Amino acid sequence: xxxxxxxxxxxxxxxxxxxxxxxxxxxxxxxxxxxxxxxxxxxxxxxxxxxxxxxxxxxxxxxxxxxxxxxxxxxxxxxxxxxxxxxxxxxxxxxxxxxxxxxxxxxxxxxxxxxxxxxxxxxxxxxxxxxxxxxxxxxxxxxxx
Amino acid sequence: xxxxxxxxxxxxxxxxxxxxxxxxxxxxxxxxxxxxxxxxxxxxxxxxxxxxxxxxxxxxxxxxxxxxxxxxxxxxxxxxxxxxxxxxxxxxxxxxxxxxxxxxxxxxxxxxxxxxxxxxxxxxxxxxxxxxxxxxxxxxxxxxxxxxxxxxxxxxxxxxxxxxxxxxxxxxxxxxxxxxxxxxxxxxxxxxxxxxxxxxxxxxxxxxxxxxxxxxxxxxxxxxxxxxxxxxxxxxxxxxxxxxxxxxxxxxxxxxxxxxxxxxxxxxxxxxxxxxxxxxxxxxxxxxxxxxxxxxxxxxxxxxxxxxxxxxxxxxxxxxxxxxxxxxxxxxxxxxxxxxxxxxxxxxxxxxxxxxxxxxxxxxxxxxxxxxxxxxxxxxxxxxxxxxxxxxxxxxxxxxxxxxxxxxxxxxxxxxxxxxxxxxxxxxxxxxxxxxxxxxxxxxxxxxxxxxxxxxxxxxxxxxxxxxxxxxxxxxxxxxxxxxxx
Numbered sequence: 001x002x003x004x005x006x007x008x009x010x011x012x013x014x015x016x017x018x019x020x021x022x023x024x025x026x027x028x029x030x031x032x033x034x035x036x037x038x039x040x041x042x043x044x045x046x047x048x049x050x051x052x053x054x055x056x057x058x059x060x061x062x063x064x065x066x067x068x069x070x071x072x073x074x075x076x077x078x079x080x081x082x083x084x085x086x087x088x089x090x091x092x093x094x095x096x097x098x099x100x101x102x103x104x105x106x107x108x109x110x111x112x113x114x115x116x117x118x119x120x121x122x123x124x125x126x127x128x129x130x131x132x133x134x135x136x137x138x139x140x141x142x143x144x145x
Numbered sequence: 146x147x148x149x150x151x152x153x154x155x156x157x158x159x160x161x162x163x164x165x166x167x168x169x170x171x172x173x174x175x176x177x178x179x180x181x182x183x184x185x186x187x188x189x190x191x192x193x194x195x196x197x198x199x200x201x202x203x204x205x206x207x208x209x210x211x212x213x214x215x216x217x218x219x220x221x222x223x224x225x226x227x228x229x230x231x232x233x234x235x236x237x238x239x240x241x242x243x244x245x246x247x248x249x250x251x252x253x254x255x256x257x258x259x260x261x262x263x264x265x266x267x268x269x270x271x272x273x274x275x276x277x278x279x280x281x282x283x284x285x286x287x288x289x290x291x292x293x294x295x296x297x298x299x300x301x302x303x304x305x306x307x308x309x310x311x312x313x314x315x316x317x318x319x320x321x322x323x324x325x326x327x328x329x330x331x332x333x334x335x336x337x338x339x340x341x342x343x344x345x346x347x348x349x350x351x352x353x354x355x356x357x358x359x360x361x362x363x364x365x366x367x368x369x370x371x372x373x374x375x376x377x378x379x380x381x382x383x384x385x386x387x388x389x390x391x392x393x394x395x396x397x398x399x400x401x402x403x404x405x406x407x408x409x410x411x412x413x414x415x416x417x418x419x420x421x422x423x424x425x426x427x428x429x430x431x432x433x434x435x436x437x438x439x440x441x442x443x444x445x446x447x448x449x450x451x452x453x454x455x456x457x458x459x460x461x462x463x464x465x466x467x468x469x470x471x472x473x474x475x476x477x478x479x480x481x482x483x484x485x486x487x488x489x490x491x492x493x494x495x496x497x498x499x500x501x502x503x504x505x506x507x508x509x510x511x512x513x514x515x516x517x518x519x520x521x522x523x524x525x526x527x528x529x530x531x532x533x534x535x536x537x538x539x540x541x542x543x544x545x546x547x548x549x550x551x552x553x554x555x556x557x558x559x560x561x562x563x564x565x566x567x568x569x570x571x572x573x574x575x576x577x578x579x580x581x582x583x584x585x586x587x588x589x590x591x592x593x594x595x596x597x598x599x600x601x602x603x604x605x606x607x608x609x610x611x612x613x614x615x616x617x618x619x620x621x622x623x624x625x626x627x628x629x630x631x
Contacts, residue, residue, distance in 0.1 A: 011563065013561040013562075013563045013564065014214060014561060015189075015213045015214040015220075015558045015559075015560075015561055016213060016214070016215070016220060016350075016558050016561075016562070017216075017562070018562065018563075044591075060398065060402055061402065061403075062402040062403050063401075063402035064402075067401060067402050067417070070398075071398065074394060074398065078334060078338075078391075081278065081338050081387050081390075081391075082334075082337050082338055082387075084278065109277075109278070111276075111277075114277075115276075115277075115588065115589050116589050116590075116591045117277060118277075119276070119277040119278070119347070119348040119349060119631070121240045121241060121390045122240045122390050122393065122394045123394075124216040124217075124418055125216075125217075125397065125401050125416075125417040125418045125420070126215075126216035126217055126416060126417075126418040128417070142216065144216065144239075144240050144390075145349055145562075
């Protein structure tokens with residue numbers, strides 16, 4: 001299923017940086033919302049008009065779901081860093097410990113509308129969670145900014 | 146702000162020093178320098194205790210008085226490990242490898258800068274790209290040029306004419322270059338992130354600042370450092386930009402999912418962000434080679450910005466380079482791991498010292514201190530916040546004995562970015578600072594809110610702790626006139 005901006009996410013306070021928490025009915029929905037939560041931070045909440053889409057493969061051999069989710073976010077962040085691509089839609093086609101396949105619709109960073117976006121250096125492993133919660137799922141990562 | 150659920154036990158050693166007793170799998174106790182007792186539920190204390198689990202750590206897991214919650218390591222953390230059997234932790238250096246600060250002295254009267262503070266700040270802002278993904282200060286580096294930068298650090302930039310004076314390199318920690326850099330260990334992705342970022346400031350707490358040397362505490366030391374009350378000085382705070390972030394990111398990704406590869410001590414580390422490898426392992430050596438190359442990139446970055454800033458000041462003040470008479474006082478790393486010899490149990494031993502948000506502070510007589518400062522100890526540069534002041538200190542013998550020659554690195558945050566933005570709501574920080582004689586230019590209003598003075602501890606209290614503890618001596622106080630934020 002494809003999810004588009006905006007999606008619900010919660011920013012968690014951290015002394016120097018920021019945490020990102022999402023919930024979903026399935027692991028795939030929860031990861032898609034993490035990707036789009038990161039996009040919302042990068043864009044400062046500004047609109048992200050669709051430019052194209054890209055298949056992303058996140059590989060993290062031996063990793064649990066939390067580390068696999070981090071691997072997916074690292075791919076998104078790398079594309080933002082070098083190509084200024086910000087996700088505006090996300091479909092998680094496969095998610096399992098060790099790997100994930102995503103189809104990400106993206107737009108481009110434009111300083112005039114995304115100027116209040118967060119300059120994310122990296123997605124950290126500190127306090128990372130990806131786990132069942134009640135009937136659904138919850139994920140949490142902290143970002144170094 | 147979210148707090149750790151488990152309070153940490155603390156024992157008072159002095160009014161300024163608190164110990165976390167060794168318990169569980171901690172290999173050494175923790176020691177925290179602090180202005181009064183730290184809050185036992187501060188998550189940073191748990192991180193000090195976590196670092197004490199690192200294989201090969203010696204003496205203590207240390208935290209400086211500007212300590213705050215980080216990832217794996219606390220910001221303000223110092224940990225030294227044995228080269229033989231010890232572990233290197235990319236998280237113990239951090240993503241912004243060799244984030245650091247330099248002070249450039251000038252022979253120009255601060256009053257002249259104050260009179261043209263808007264032009265000065267605006268010209269710096271125009272000359273040095275700042276903010277999210279800032280790029281293109283200088284032409285994009287080719288693969289070969291990048292190799293030279295990664296190998297030679299600040300020396301590369303000086304060779305291209307980016308300099309304040311002929312003594313710039315001599316006045317950088319390690320002369321602006323770590324010799325163990327291995328450009329081949331830096332991935333194509335890291336190179337791609339850094340290729341057009343040399344000479345750029347970045348965002349967050351990075352800044353350019355023109356200051357007045359407002360007060361000199363020790364005339365002899367100040368003279369040795371080239372500081373004179375009433376003169377203008379420049380501070381540059383930045384690091385290795387996207388290249389360094391990527392180097393750390395890739396190293397952690399390689400280690401985090403397979404901590405058990407190096408044995409049960411590694412598998413049992415309490416935070417995956419502490420992921421590490423034996424110093425002597427292939428992964429450890431590869432990371433160290435890449436990390437040192439990224440550190441060199443950071444030095445080149447600050448050196449290019451120095452050259453650009455000097456030209457910018459000449460333009461805005463309508464003076465020649467000769468009249469500006471700029472010279473690098475010193476350049477220090479805040480985030481780095483380096484092999485250094487220190488005394489442990491009465492014996493000199495080579496150790497890998499991780500400093501994550503901490504400054505080297507070697508004392509008088511140490512041969513690793515530049516010759517110009519060897520008699521008095523190395524300059525220790527402590528930026529504060531954009532609305533108050535910063536300090537220049539000098540390293541001491543006390544730091545050599547107690548903290549592997551380390552001191553604090555700044556003020557340390559007390560408010561999260563969210564809390565700061567909330568506190569800034571409805572205020573014009575730009576106008577408030579202007580009324581106090583400080584011209585601030587930033588890419589966005591949000592940065593100003595996040596970086597407001599109240600978001601930080603009063604750096605004079607932090608500096609007071611390291612002085613009382615004998616880790617550094619106060620030399621001079623700098624006060625801002627013009628500030629550029631990303």
